[in-house]
Amino acid sequence: MRQRVVQDLLIACIDGLKGFEEAIRTIFPNAEVQTCVVLQIRNSLKYVASKDQKVFMADLKPVYQAMNKDQAEANLLELEEKWGKKYPVVIDSWRSNRDKLTTYFRYPDAIRKMIYTTNTIEGYHRQIRKVTKNKGAFTSDMSLLKLICLATERIARKWTMPLHGWAVSASQLKIIFGERMSTDL
Structure with missing residues (x-):
């Protein structure tokens, strides 16, 4: 990261x-x-x-x-x-x-x-598994990586909606974490 x-x-x-x-x-x-x-x-x-x-x-x-x-x-x-x-x-x-x-x-x-939950990440992993599980063997690591990248792009199109209540949450995080919370949103 x-x-x-x-x-x-x-x-x-x-x-x-x-x-x-x-x-x-x-x-x-x-x-x-x-x-x-x-x-x-x-x-x-x-x-x-x-x-x-x-x-x-x-x-x-x-x-x-x-x-x-x-x-x-x-x-x-x-x-x-x-x-x-x-x-x-x-x-x-x-x-x-x-x-x-x-x-x-x-x-x-x-x-x-x-x-309190990792459900968002689990949902992403579930969608990646759905794409990769039916493919059997991959000719190379790069072919698997390309498939995952394409699937991520498709999944990310659904991520256009902001998190519910993000403006309030962001301001609360700024209060709690001060300068550690970036305001460049």
Whole structure:
């Protein structure tokens, strides 16, 4: 990213890939790092019996949709009281990852909605996979790269709409990050 003219990274939302946070902090030591809450939820549901998933999700929602970190912690305690004995692995996962999962509580709602999930990136990857999976073998790395570039151009045409509420979010980011937030939009 640094080689592609990214001067600073304010906030990064990442998946649970080991070493990813450390790699980001090596290049951008002041970056805030948030682990994707949606991926944490999906991983949690793998360990919850299907008959319990609906009720468990209703009880989990107040944890990640809380107004602040303290409320989220209180809601996690309630979740643990109800489900801790039955699903200790899930509760332990939320507890051990809570610092990485609660970065977004430092920000106003408009910014939270942009940084708590990697769904946008996952959508892009899904569209790239759709283009490449039916091709079988590629004659060279360059042919694969060309296909990905063409697919990216096609995908990018849909990216003409600004993010919902971007003007408000940008001004809030400018207040929070000061000179680190570029106003050259």
